[in-house]
Amino acid sequence: MRLLLLEDNQRCGDLIREHLRDAGYLVDLSATISDFWTMVAAQGHDLYILDLGLPDGDAMDLIRDLRLQQNRVPILVTSGRSQVCDRIAGLENGADDYLVKPFHCDELTARVRALLRRPPAIEARRLTVGLLDLDSASGEISLAGERLDLSPSERRLLTVLMKRHNQVVPKPVLERLLYEAEATSTPNAIEKLVSRLRKRLGSAMGVEVRTIHGDGYLLVELP
Ligand code: CA
Numbered sequence: 001m002r003l004l005l006l007e008d009n010q011r012c013g014d015l016i017r018e019h020l021r022d023a024g025y026l027v028d029l030s031a032t033i034s035d036f037w038t039m040v041a042a043q044g045h046d047l048y049i050l051d052l053g054l055p056d057g058d059a060m061d062l063i064r065d066l067r068l069q070q071n072r073v074p075i076l077v078t079s080g081r082s083q084v085c086d087r088i089a090g091l092e093n094g095a096d097d098y099l100v101k102p103f104h105c106d107e108l109t110a111r112v113r114a115l116l117r118r119p120p121a122i123e124a125r126r127l128t129v130g131l132l133d134l135d136s137a138s139g140e141i142s143l144a145g146e147r148l149d150l151s152p153s154e155r156r157l158l159t160v161l162m163k164r165h166n167q168v169v170p171k172p173v174l175e176r177l178l179y180e181a182e183a184t185s186t187p188n189a190i191e192k193l194v195s196r197l198r199k200r201l202g203s204a205m206g207v208e209v210r211t212i213h214g215d216g217y218l219l220v221e222l223p
Pocket residue numbers: 007008009051052053054
């Protein structure tokens with residue numbers, strides 16, 4: 001199970017991540033809403049844990065936007081806002097549970113488990129960019145109707161780029177998403193991976209992976 005944690009307080013984020021990892025979960029950590037959106041594009045988060053007050057906005061709006069986009073991943077809010085009206089607003093905006101800070105990490109884990117016991121969420125099944133087609137349920141990607149034979153990291157990269165097509169995905173975010181579980185990432189691993197992916201996609205396929213120097217990568221649909 002892979003969880004996505006949004007928490008700008010580094011000490012708090014590290015503590016929660018550590019605790020959930022000990023409980024057997026993979027945890028991605030983002031400190032800003034913008035980072036969070038990029039990480040959401042990566043496939044396979046089973047639950048989001050959201051702090052509300054973030055440096056680049058209020059996660060209450062984020063929850064609304066996620067639900068507006070038909071994103072049904074369970075959301076657990078952890079916030080210092082303890083008023084009844086805050087808790088109600090969180091739940092009414094689309095959160096599934098609300099835990100007031102400070103909390104005991106064991107209670108957080110118990111609530112995570114309870115939310116994950118619910119039946120799986122139904123996500124939009126297909127995403128099409130140019131001639132590329134992503135089946136969210138199986139994770140398979142096809143190009144012009146033919147299944148693409150990709151390595152797991154190539155598929156993960158292409159999935160992220162497809163879900164955020166026409167937007168730059170920052171390189172550090174890609175590194176975190178692709179290599180967090182592996183200790184063997186080399187300094188130019190992403191460059192090599194992108195170059196392999198470009199070869200597989202070939203030319204004149206309706207899409208292009210562009211390098212935005214000093215920033216990241218983006219997948220564009222060609223006219
Ligand atoms: Ca905060």
